[in-house]
Amino acid sequence: MSVALAAAAPLASVPRPAEVLGALRAIEAFEDLDFDRQRVARLWRAGRARIGLPLEAATPGFRAYATDEIEGCRRGRFPAFSITAGSCALDCDHCQAKILQPMIPATRPDVLEREVRARAAAGDLAGFLLSGGSNRRNEVPFERFLPTIARLKADLPDLRIAAHTGLVDRSRAERLAEAGVEVAMLDVIGADETIREVYHLDRPVADFEAALAALVATPLRVVPHVVIGLHYGRVLGEFRALEIIARHRVDACILVVVMPAFTRARRFRAPDPGEVADVFLAARELLPQQRVLLGCARPPGAPRRLIDAYALLAGLDGIAFPAEGIVALASALGRPLAQAHACCSIGSRRC
Secondary structure (H helix, E strand, O other): OOHHHHHOOOOOOOOOHHHHHHHHHHOHHHOOOOOOHHHHHHHHHHHHHHOOOOEEEEOOOOOOOEOOOOEOOOOOOOOEEEOOOOOOOOOOOOOOOHHHOOOEEOOOHHHHHHHHHHHHHOOOOOEEEEEOOOOOOOEOOOHHHHHHHHHHHHHOOOOEEEEEOEOOOHHHHHHHHHHOOOEEEEEOOOOHHHHHHOOOOOOOHHHHHHHHHHHHOOOOEEEEEEEEOOEOOEOOOHHHHHHHHHOOOOOEEEEEEOOHHHOOOOOOOOOOHHHHHHHHHHHHHHOOOOEEEEOOOOOOOHHHHHHHHHHHHOOOOEEEOOOOOHHHHHHHOOOOEEEEOOOOOOOOOOO
């Protein structure tokens, strides 16, 4: 047992805010963090309804991960492929295509097929993420890869495939589903200024809702993402994005936090963790029946530990790559851990 796990004993079935604050302060990983009593109380009013429900800890194998509390999975178990390698025509200010750089380049269908079959033959592949850069209309050019995906799915029916879709219409969404993609992921942006200034894209918020509607009209499991702090570190359109998502039949909603290290120099500030927590609360209130999870992207270090603690207190259903101390806090608050070696969009089922 780790030091952090030993530090926080389970509380009563419905602990009071003061007890929750005491549990936070008893965990070694949180000793240097400043938790506001009133914010903890507000978050816990939402999160206590999740007592007894598992906390999904997604640890996909596309990056190395381990803490004192939880082991990661083998690298390559759930890899990420970019069909455009490191190229993206939008060159958004919040990303600059850096998110694509760690992915395995697969710019031709035969390369993707060879890579997937080799990993499957080695007996160490549960599924994969299909991603890539966008064109100038925020569309990912996946069409020529669909016959390959269909063959792979026919030969490897247990393979679980998730895709970053970009903006799609109904026809393109249907083709993804027909090819065997299981989960569709789409960033939903709630402010025209952010689309224009950060994404360098001349399309309105309505186009993002139309793409979401096209995806949910198919058999795909649809998991929209909201990037908190997308407008240069400010919270601007996130609440509108959540309202859009709440109008549609989605499988889950993933919240991520902008990472200044990936952004265009000196244009972004680090989002305030308290403002991030406000978005967590809004998501939990607007999507009471859907899974709401904290995804891979968020700043490192102390802000990550604070953000992850807020996510758990607010009653989010899962956290990808949980920060040190989160397992101890979950145990103290009556949230058993359910680890899944796959992208959090896939769900809590083990791969």
